[in-house]
Amino acid sequence: MRCSKSCRLRWTNYLRPGIKRGNFTDQEERLIIHLQALLGNRWAAIASYLPERTDNDIKNYWNTHLKKKLKRSQMGEEEESPSKRPSSNSQSMSKGQWERRLQTDIHMARQALREALSLDSDPVKANSSHHTYLPSPGTSSQACQTVVSSSGIYASNTDNIARLLEGWMKSKPKSQSEQSAESGSASTRYSINKGVVGSTESDSSEGSASFKQELTTPEISEFGSETAQVPLSVIENWLFDESTVMVQGVGLVDMQLGDASGLF
């Protein structure tokens, strides 16, 4: 009574070994919130950042838990101090200030996107049929291969990708002083064209071409000098920075629909 499609889905979302079930951790939760703000409802892309979670799982968790949670927290904020919300406020924060802040957020989002969507050459590419959006900490393709080979024959491509992130995820966000101390170090940087794992053939042919072009536009470079290399801590910080969550409702989401047209 089951079609192949139904069986595949059952395997992918439920039976496949290595799937983590049960409660989401705080870290996972925050990561989902940030990534949702950045990527929208692209659950498969979001899932590639969460080890052992399926896109279906994340989608369900978002719909049943996080949506309500965010709504509640936003309502609470409004009641507590409505003037703090930039969307409803033009007095406490000047337009210029707000625009600068928004621009910073957009810049951060763009950097993250460039990182995430760089789909250039990588040895693990052949192992992935998923669209994967992950920076590869440490930039070691050798390390990537090691992880992939140890992930087991049943592991999906998404799993492979997700596990590559594990180390990155687990490394706790560094303090400002640590970041500044490390920011100049080559070991904490990674090339956006080398540090990304996995893509389909079509991705690497079309996707990377368009993004390479995007990277060289003057529009991007106006935000800073680092167009080719980005400190990992920037994205890491952004993902775990509570303050970016506070503005996601009006900042990043709006940016995606409006100003972000240039990104795609």
Place this chain on the structure above:
DNA sequence: AAAAGAGACAACCGCATGTAC
């Protein structure tokens, strides 16, 4: 104890795209 309601999550559906023949 039973009915009603709410929440959680697995499963289904439709669409787009990729691939083999």
Place this chain on the structure above:
DNA sequence: CGTACATGCGGTTGTCTCTTT
């Protein structure tokens, strides 16, 4: 080149469980 089938994805629905009345 066309067709059938497989795959990936996001939105939605169905069903089970738990809580409340």
